[in-house]
Amino acid sequence: MISGDAIADLRHGNLKRLLFPRSIAIVGASKDPAKAGFNALNTLSGFDGDLFAINPRESEIAGVPCFPDLASLPIPVDLAILAVPAKACPAVVRAAADKGVGGVFIISGGFGETGEEGRALQDELAAICRETGIRLLGPNTSGFLNPRERCAASFVHRCGDFAPGRVAVVAQSGGVNLTVAFQLRALGEGVSLAVGIGNGADVDASDVLEQLLEDEETRAITLHLEGVTEGRRLMQTLRRVTAVKPVCAVVAGRADIGEFAQSHTGNMLGARQRTVAALRQSGVVVVDTLEELAQAASVLAAVRLAPCANPGVALITGQAGPGLLIVDGVKTLGLSVPALADDTAQKLAALLPPMTFVKNPVDTGRPSETFPAVVQAVARDPAVDLVLIWSLVEPAVLDPASALQDVPSPVVFGSAGMPDDIDAQRASLGALGLSFVTSPERLVLAARVLCADAMAQTKRGRAEADVTAGAPMVRIAGNLDESAAKALLAQYGIPVPQRRVCHTHAEAHAALEDVGAPVVVKIVAEGLVHKSDVGGVHLGVRSSADLDRALAAIDAIPAEGGRSYLVERMAAGGLELIIGGTNDPAWGPVLLVGAGGVNAEVLDDSALRIGPISCAEALEMIADLRIAPLIDGFRGSPRLDALAAAKVLVALGRLLSDHPEIAEAEINPFRLYPQGGVALDAVVIAQQSA
Numbered sequence: 274m275i276s277g278d279a280i281a282d283l284r285h286g287n288l289k290r291l292l293f294p295r296s297i298a299i300v301g302a303s304k305d306p307a308k309a310g311f312n313a314l315n316t317l318s319g320f321d322g323d324l325f326a327i328n329p330r331e332s333e334i335a336g337v338p339c340f341p342d343l344a345s346l347p348i349p350v351d352l353a354i355l356a357v358p359a360k361a362c363p364a365v366v367r368a369a370a371d372k373g374v375g376g377v378f379i380i381s382g383g384f385g386e387t388g389e390e391g392r393a394l395q396d397e398l399a400a401i402c403r404e405t406g407i408r409l410l411g412p413n414t415s416g417f418l419n420p421r422e423r424c425a426a427s428f429v430h431r432c433g434d435f436a437p438g439r440v441a442v443v444a445q446s447g448g449v450n451l452t453v454a455f456q457l458r459a460l461g462e463g464v465s466l467a468v469g470i471g472n473g474a475d476v477d478a479s480d481v482l483e484q485l486l487e488d489e490e491t492r493a494i495t496l497h498l499e500g501v502t503e504g505r506r507l508m509q510t511l512r513r514v515t516a517v518k519p520v521c522a523v524v525a526g527r528a529d530i531g532e533f534a535q536s537h538t539g540n541m542l543g544a545r546q547r548t549v550a551a552l553r554q555s556g557v558v559v560v561d562t563l564e565e566l567a568q569a570a571s572v573l574a575a576v577r578l579a580p581c582a583n584p585g586v587a588l589i590t591g592q593a594g595p596g597l598l599i600v601d602g603v604k605t606l607g608l609s610v611p612a613l614a615d616d617t618a619q620k621l622a623a624l625l626p627p628m629t630f631v632k633n634p635v636d637t638g639r640p641s642e643t644f645p646a647v648v649q650a651v652a653r654d655p656a657v658d659l660v661l662i663w664s665l666v667e668p669a670v671l672d673p674a675s676a677l678q679d680v681p682s683p684v685v686f687g688s689a690g691m692p693d694d695i696d697a698q699r700a701s702l703g704a705l706g707l708s709f710v711t712s713p714e715r716l717v718l719a720a721r722v723l724c725a726d727a728m729a730q731t732k733r734g735r736a737e738a739d740v741t742a743g744a745p746m747v748r749i750a751g752n753l754d755e756s757a758a759k760a761l762l763a764q765y766g767i768p769v770p771q772r773r774v775c776h777t778h779a780e781a782h783a784a785l786e787d788v789g790a791p792v793v794v795k796i797v798a799e800g801l802v803h804k805s806d807v808g809g810v811h812l813g814v815r816s817s818a819d820l821d822r823a824l825a826a827i828d829a830i831p832a833e834g835g836r837s838y839l840v841e842r843m844a845a846g847g848l849e850l851i852i853g854g855t856n857d858p859a860w861g862p863v864l865l866v867g868a869g870g871v872n873a874e875v876l877d878d879s880a881l882r883i884g885p886i887s888c889a890e891a892l893e894m895i896a897d898l899r900i901a902p903l904i905d906g907f908r909g910s911p912r913l914d915a916l917a918a919a920k921v922l923v924a925l926g927r928l929l930s931d932h933p934e935i936a937e938a939e940i941n942p943f944r945l946y947p948q949g950g951v952a953l954d955a956v957v958i959a960q961q962s963a
Contacts, residue, residue, distance in 0.1 A: 283406035288480055291376025291408045292417065292466060294351035294424055295322040298343065298374075300365055301356035302326035302334050309380045310356035312428035319423045319433050325350065342368065349373030354416075354426055359383030362412070363397045369407060376408035376476075378426050384412045385472045395474045402475040414471025415447030418454060420464055421490060427451070438463020439490065439574045443481045444497035445470045449563065453495055456567035461699050461709075462574070465491040479503065479510040486514045493574035495566050496522040496557065498548055504859035508555045508883065515556030516733060519573040519726050522557050523566045524548045547863050550881035554890075556729040558722045568715055569722040575708035576683040578723050580730035584658040585611040586720050587651050588634035591664035591671070595713045599663055599687075600634045602717035608724050610634070611656035620650040640664055640671040645678075652682035659683050659723055661716050666690025666698065674701035683723070684708075687716035748934050751959050754797045755804075756839055758955035762940070765924040768917075768951045772841035778824050782817060784840035790815040793953075794823040795839040798832040802956055812843065844951050848903055848913055849942035852921050852952075854884060854929050856936060856960070862929035864922055866891075868900050869942035884926030891919035904945065911947045918945055921952070936960045 297317060303310035314334060317324060326334045329341040340346055343353060343365070353369045355362055359381050369377055384395040395412065402409050410417060416427035418435055425433035429451055440462050444450035447469030454467040465488060468481045478496065485491045494514065501507055514520055526545045549559050560569050578584055586608050590596030604610055613621070613633050621631035624643040630636040637647055652660050660682050664671055666689065673686050686702055687710045688695065695711060702709045710716050753761065759769040773784040774797060785792055796809035804810050807830050811823035827838060851869035854862055860883050867879030880894040895901060895915050906912035921943060929935060937958040944951050 280403075280406050284402075284408060285483075287375040287406055287408045288476060288484060289375075290351035291378070291410060291476075292468065292481070292484055293419060293422055294375070294426075295422070296325075296348060296350040297322065297352045297354065297424070297426070298325040298327055298340075298346060298350045299354045299356060300327040300343065302328050302331075302337070302339065303356070304331065304334050308356070309428045312430075313354050313356055313380060313426075316425040316427055316429070316431075316433050319425075321423045323348065323350070327353075343372045343374065344368060346372065349375075351375040352424075352426065353377045355379045355381065356428075357381060359391065359394055359412070363394065363401065366398055366401050366407065366409065367405075370401060370405035374407060376410065378410040378414075378416055379412035380416070380428055382413050385474070386413050395472060399474045408480075409475035410468070411447075411471040412474065413447075414469040415451055416469060417450070418464055418467040421466075435467075436463040437490070438465055439492035440570045441465045441485050441488070441491045441494045442467035442497075443470070443478050443485070443494060444468070445473070445478065445499045446497060447471055449497045453497070453563055453567055456564060457571065460567060460571045461696075461703060462567075462571050477503070479507050482510050482514050482520075486517060492518060493570045494518065494520045495570045496520055496552075497525070497563075497566070498522065498552075499525045500544070501548055501551075501859045504548075504551055504857070504883075505861055508551055508860075511552065511555035511557055512733070515729065519577055520557045521566060521569040521573060521722060522552050522559050523561070523563060524552070524559065546881050547857055547860055547883070550863070551860055551883045553729070554883055556726075556733060558725045558729070560718075560722065565718055568710065568718055572685060572708045572710070572719045572722060573726060575703075575706055576685070576723065578658055578683055578727035580733075581658055581724075581727040582731045583609050584724045584727050585609050585656045586659050586661060586724065587611075587613070587654065587657040588661045588663070589637060589648060589651055590634055590662070591637055591640050591667075593630075593636050595663050596634050596636060598713045599661060599716050602714070603661075603720050606717070606721050606724075608720060613651065613654050614656065617650055617654045621647060624650070640667065640676075644671055645676040648676060648680055648684070652680045652684070657682055658727070659685070659720060661685055661687065661720060663687045663713060663716060666694040668694065672701075673698055674705055674707075677702070677707055678705065685710060685716060685719040685723070687711065687713065687719075749932055749957070749959055752799070753957040753959075754799075754837075755795065755955055756797065758938075758957040759952060761928070761957060762924075762952055762955055765928050767921050767924050767940070768949060769955070770842045770844055770951055770953065772839060775838045775840055778821070778838075781820060781824055781838045781840055785814070785817070785820055788840055788842050791843040792820075793839075793841045793843045794820065794827070795841070796827045796830055796832070797837040797839050798830070799834040801832070802958075804954075814843075844944050844953055845946070847944040847946045847950070848900070849944055849953075850918055850950075851879070851939065851941040852918065852925060852943045853937065853939035853941065854925050855938075856929050856933050861933075862926050864894070864926055864929075866894050866918065866922055867898060884922075885930050886923060886926050888916070888919050888923055891922035892916070894922065895919060913945045914948055914950060915945075917948075917950045918943060921950070934960050 301310040326337045326339040328339045331339040353374050384391040420435045420437040442453045450469035685708045699709045756774045775781040792814045794811045849869040854864040857863050862884035864884040868876040878899045880897040904913045939956040940952040
């Protein structure tokens with residue numbers, strides 16, 4: 274039996290053999306062009322290493338020597354590609370492990386994506402991998418590309434035509450993997466490695482990212498995710514990777530999560546939003562489309578800004594109309610477009626014709642021989658971290674490559690023109706290591722991703738929240754009523770009002786005297802989360818008569834398990850927030866803050882983080898809200914205590930970490946004041962038993 278450490282080392286080395294193979298065997302190779310075994314062999318026609326075919330009925334196929342089985346091969350190959358029926362795969366993978374093969378890629382479908390029988394086959398494959406250390410890519414994927422090794426481990430037409438380059442692709446979908454690779458090719462980018470994960474029975478995105486971290490040829494990484502099962506591991510991996518090289522991502526799945534959500538928080542924390550929050554916390558730049566993904570990676574592979582909390586963006590444009598669109602787009606993103614220093618403006622005024630704009634953006638008019646000096650002056654301005662340039666193709670007056678040599682600040686050049694002119698500019702700028710885009714919108718995208726990456730880097734060194742385990746917790750066996758939920762919150766230092774749960778009208782009248790008017794009277798009933806929706810919340814109760822009317826109204830609400838009454842001190846008016854979280858199977862605690870009250874979902878103003886979090890991260894969440902100006906003291910109103918709300922977010926993150934048996938916890942509203950705040954309603958929902 275191989276030890277755990279030895280298996281881990283073997284698996285790591287075998288994954289490198291799989292993805293960077295020097296020897297390959299195709300099991301199920303065929304002379305029939307209609308079969309996957311023929312196409313897999315055909316796409317590898319340019320492979321530089323040793324290539325073998327496995328077919329007991331042939332001696333050779335297309336000049337490639339054939340062997341009856343893997344055991345007959347003269348060497349243990351790095352990679353075996355399986356073009357055999359799904360039911361035959363476990364035996365072949367076992368034979369490959371016995372031979373010392375590094376890894377396998379399964380072309381066939383018919384596994385976890387097809388139902389229980391296929392899932393059982395896939396689980397058997399995963400068990401063989403764990404036991405033996407052999408690695409498995411897929412199944413249910415179109416494979417991977419490694420142009421550096423001239424290895425196209427796929428059955429898709431012309432996959433062997435990709436040039437080696439500096440951008441890697443990691444996609445859960447094999448189809449997305451190749452789509453992004455083709456889009457990168459259209460941008461003039463080569464590919465360092467492009468991997469379709471497929472069902473991920475063994476090799477997952479984290480595994481491939483770890484390999485790319487070690488790969489010196491990869492300058493930027495694109496990531497496509499559909500669903501994540503080991504979110505915490507992925508976050509840890511991405512934090513290591515983004516410290517060294519940029520990662521940009523697209524996340525599929527914008528639909529809500531349906532019946533899972535019981536509280537407002539559950540409805541507002543969609544699966545995609547959780548993944549996006551996790552990626553951004555890990556230093557990843559998230560974009561919306563595959564076209565943006567390819568363009569973003571192309572830009573990031575050419576240039577990466579230094580860590581900066583608020584990068585200054587300058588624009589130099591040869592045409593005012595596109596320039597206005599670009600600077601409008603940059604400012605709409607909330608990026609800084611700083612005024613240039615006085616001495617910079619004076620230099621520009623001396624270089625440019627009268628009536629041109631020299632503040633930022635800089636409108637040069639039609640480029641002249643002074644254009645290189647203009648770029649140098651803007652790039653040296655102390656407020657500028659990134660220079661965007663837009664100029665239509667005009668070979669007679671501007672050679673971009675000559676103008677942009679030795680520019681001190683990072684530059685992205687944008688232009689439009691005829692295809693042959695554009696290709697020439699792309700090639701000449703690419704030779705200098707400079708980024709080139711072909712529309713004003715893509716120039717804005719370049720600013721967005723470069724600045725997002727720079728800002729993410731500034732947060733990397735910040736201390737993470739303390740998640741040290743404390744004393745054993747008393748586990749929560751079921752959903753808590755509001756009073757019990759508030760008692761739990763209070764244990765974590767979250768402020769709650771004075772209150773009493775009453776089972777009779779007489780107890781409620783005694784509570785009114787003890788708590789002191791005015792009070793709020795609420796229904797307490799099992800399974801009732803949104804009490805206000807059924808008339809179960811009565812405000813401003815001051816007298817016995819008021820209380821009798823409230824109790825009678827609550828008694829009229831249907832409640833199969835019976836009801837009680839919560840009599841609680843009524844809080845003063847203030848800004849209402851929703852603060853909540855869930856324990857996600859993949860990510861663990863996921864925290865939310867947003868505009869609260871009964872309209873929490875309607876207003877759609879919220880910020881998410883994977884918890885637990887630090888106080889600094891909690892304050893960032895609050896600052897991300899559209900209602901943040903109301904907290905900061907909008908138009909002379911009092912500044913509210915953002916730190917008090919931040920401390921509640923931190924405490925809720927600890928609570929969810931301590932209690933994985935809690936599915937959802939929510940405070941809505943948390944009423945915020947100039948000093949402090951108070952949790953006016955609380956919901957705690959336990960995980961459902963399997």
